[in-house]
Amino acid sequence: MARAATTTDAFNAIAEPRRRQILNVLARGERPVNDLVHELDLAQPQVSKHLRVLREVGAVEVRGDGRRRVYRLNGEALRPIHDWVKDFEQTWSERFDQLDAVLEDLKKEEDDGQ
Amino acid sequence: MARAATTTDAFNAIAEPRRRQILNVLARGERPVNDLVHELDLAQPQVSKHLRVLREVGAVEVRGDGRRRVYRLNGEALRPIHDWVKDFEQTWSERFDQLDAVLEDLKKEEDDGQ
């Protein structure tokens, strides 16, 4: 068996850095293909191919505008990634260290009370 | 050119669902390989191979314990993913909708004041 297709889910789609770049640009507003080509300094066919992958996993949507195709972000498709990774945040965030400190204090007060 | 190696970075490493599962288990505490084999119902060689990938991107660390090797999570390695994806949260989170509503109200009050 080979690696899962890039179009399998958002996790696979965003493994490619260019596709993350494309999403970053689209986060600032919708763009026709040619704008992306210039903003990212990529060849047009590659941009179209990356957009296809992103469209297949639902991360972008298209709208026709004359001879252009305007792409826009659909952030909702990235939600599973956010949901998965956010549970790991406590292993590095100092917010959780501070919460630990508070809980520690509460425990100590309780013990003193006994 | 082929797809980037799975060991290139955390984004590529976690594209594989089994590796996410492994990290999920390790988030509850360190585990020797065999525990993972049984908790995830995977063949031992595959678990070892996935652990190697995770180790190469820094997502896990090992500790020897007799003839066992105990793996533990290093969540810090997932931080780039969290940081990248969190900027997209506002496109779906209702927290941001509520913030928008507040800003709208403030703007209205300001306009009434003029």
Added chain:
DNA sequence: TTGACATATTCCGATATAGGAATATATTTG
């Protein structure tokens, strides 16, 4: 030392990529 147990590595084969180049498919304009 010889097993037994735990883990890692190697070899295999099918498959899917990513970029480059060329080309196909709209759509607008003269």
Added chain:
DNA sequence: CAAATATATTCCTATATCGGAATATGTCAA
């Protein structure tokens, strides 16, 4: 209709995967 513009698709090739099976490495115990 023809030329120009914008985008999508196809063909090519090198490369890296994943699972399964077999095997190698390492460590403990009698």
